[in-house]
Amino acid sequence: MEMGRDQKLTVGRVWKKKFFIALFTGFFSLFLLIAAFGFTGSALALPLGGIGDFIVEFDELQGSDFELLPHMGETGNADQSPMVRNKMGEAKIKGLHIYKDLKMPTGQWVRFHVRAEGETTIKGLIQDARFIHANLSFEGLSIVEKNTENFAENWTQNAKKITITDAKLITDYLFQSMVSLKGAKISTELIDQPEIIEQ
């Protein structure tokens, strides 16, 4: 490369002091955000769906503004599969346990657990399930049949209040506008085979 005497050359480089100050500020902000989540036990809009179905178990759920409607949705194995869509305005859950079995690239199966030791509060719950095994009780239950072109509207269940106990659900989609998990524990477990639930 020829460098003429009347040439201006741009030399660009990263100055360590500025870099480390910015890096420290960034990680400190990240720490503050995670600490805020930790103190309140809350996360906003945690989309758990779309990555395959998983199992939801809990001891007791008290919910309000319950709605159940038929739904066709994507699962981990199919583009379209029949399921039910449960909606609740608000729900309080005791003994929540969510887990999913995943096969690692090495061939080993691993179970990912999310447990809440305290009470879980959810607002704006939407859940798609292919299998529900639970004890249900309703307050103000209405079952409505309609004659429309949209099959999801033709048969719906609505209840002011719902209580579900000893539940086990195969869930393909879960959305919560706001969720607060008290005493959340996330862990992994090596397993021989994934759980297969006879339907």
Added chain:
Amino acid sequence: MNRREKRRLKREEKLRKAYERLAEGGRFARWKNERPFWGGVLSILSALVILYIPLHLYAIAFIPGTFVFIGFLFGGLLLILGIFSLIYPQFSTVFGVIVIFLSVLSIMGALGGFLIGTILGIVSGSLLVGWERHEVDLSGFGPGAGGSRKGEPAPSVPDAGTGSLQA
């Protein structure tokens, strides 16, 4: 020699080494040198990692009230900022600050690309903030010659013949 003078000489020495490396480099090295290359590339990479989750949840991204759309927004903005930092290097500090801000906030709505995207974004943003451009004037190599960064005295440039540093 006081501390300020020592610091100035140290800075000039670093610039001189960078200039010598550049003199031996090719066209790509010169192009890379004129912009915050690694900051921009890592920003683009962190944007792609952060976008990975919303892209897999695209089916619900446009439902009102979901935060997946925010994941798209943050990842998309990071991608644009990464590209712009390579095109407009003079704004690297501003871009860097915004990249750090968006990377931290991407925890909501995109899970920070499993935190990997967030960490990459913070590092790339810091690289953008730390990057500075100095113009070295090669005309004459005598006293008073040399380029400058605004507000600082002109750094010395090596004598073309002897290779020594002239103040």
